[in-house]
Amino acid sequence: MHIKIGFDIELGVTAPTALIYMLQVHPSRAADIVGAESITISPPLVTDHYRDLFDNHCARVHVPFGVSSVRLRNEAVVYDTGWADPVDYGAQQLAAADLPVATLPFVLPSRYCEVDSELLQFAWNTFGNVTPGWHRVQAICDWVHNHLRFDYQRARATRTALEGYREGVGVCRDFTHLAITLCRCMNIPARYVTGYLGDIGIPPVPYPMDFSAWFEVWLGDRWYTFDARHNTPRIGRIVVARGRDAADVPITMVFGVNTLQRFEVTTDEVSP
Structure with missing residues (x-):
């Protein structure tokens, strides 16, 4: 099956700052992306991309003086087997x-x-x-x-x-x-x-x-x-990030005062 994913997130800011986002599909599912992800930032801002200690895709956005909000959008189609989470009653716990x-x-x-x-x-x-x-x-x-x-x-x-x-x-x-x-x-x-x-x-x-x-x-x-x-x-889990707990995998993090102005997430099965 094919799954259309995406988001539309807008954050209001009050001063020059940096914004980190962890919103790309995890590298372990990169081969399943049909075409490519299409992440856009409005207004266009300088962005640094990197991998963290858990191999998650991360990005740092430089927010300069005069910018009052940052909008992040993405659309992509991901191939998925359509199988439910595997169950293995015989899986053993190790010492x-x-x-x-x-x-x-x-x-x-x-x-x-x-x-x-x-x-x-x-x-x-x-x-x-x-x-x-x-x-x-x-x-x-x-x-x-x-x-x-x-x-x-x-x-x-x-x-x-x-x-x-x-x-x-x-x-x-x-x-x-x-x-x-x-x-x-x-x-x-x-x-x-x-x-x-x-x-x-x-x-x-x-x-x-x-x-x-x-x-x-x-x-x-x-x-x-x-x-x-x-x-x-x-059915249809698509991993974005992994870590020890939620502190390791924030969807967005702003260094300073900010307000969430828009938050929409899409994940729907579509025809191939």
Whole structure:
């Protein structure tokens, strides 16, 4: 299948500054882009492109004096197999001593994932007797999915996994942070993923499209996709960025006062 993706984001600024955006399709899906992405910046501004420590596409926009808003737009078509997230009930959890060293940063605490907190003992009390591997991760997803209440009106950019656990409410990033933290408490490497996820293969959603957050865990010899928010295999995920948590993968970040003036996201199946 082919999926049309895109965004139209406008940020108001009050002084010369720099704007970082992380909005291009992740290099791991570059071969699936039909043609090329078409990112435009209005007004045209000097932009530096680079890769971060997690191999995400990043860009820094230089915003000079006299510019009051910056508008970012993109359109692209991406090929996708149309297959749902793979399920492997036999995927094994490795002992900490046997994990590839590249996965170790995803077992440690991070900005929004407080592994070294009361969640550590809670995780072992709750999931310690669950079969290690796929079944344990799925049990964590089931628990988070039922414990948190999804509510856009209660979104808060500073909410951590521990705060989400205590408050019992959040949006997709909060579901993801809590599930990641519980996995890490059980010595399972887990990393944060942000990207496009439309309503392909499910009834149309009644709210505006947005970027989504899910996570990946290392089991056996590879990363597997899990999603505590939706808690079911989905079709058409397109990764934009990966990191330890949301602090590593901001969609946009402005160094100074700014206001969000426009935010539209597109992800629809289209005819090839």
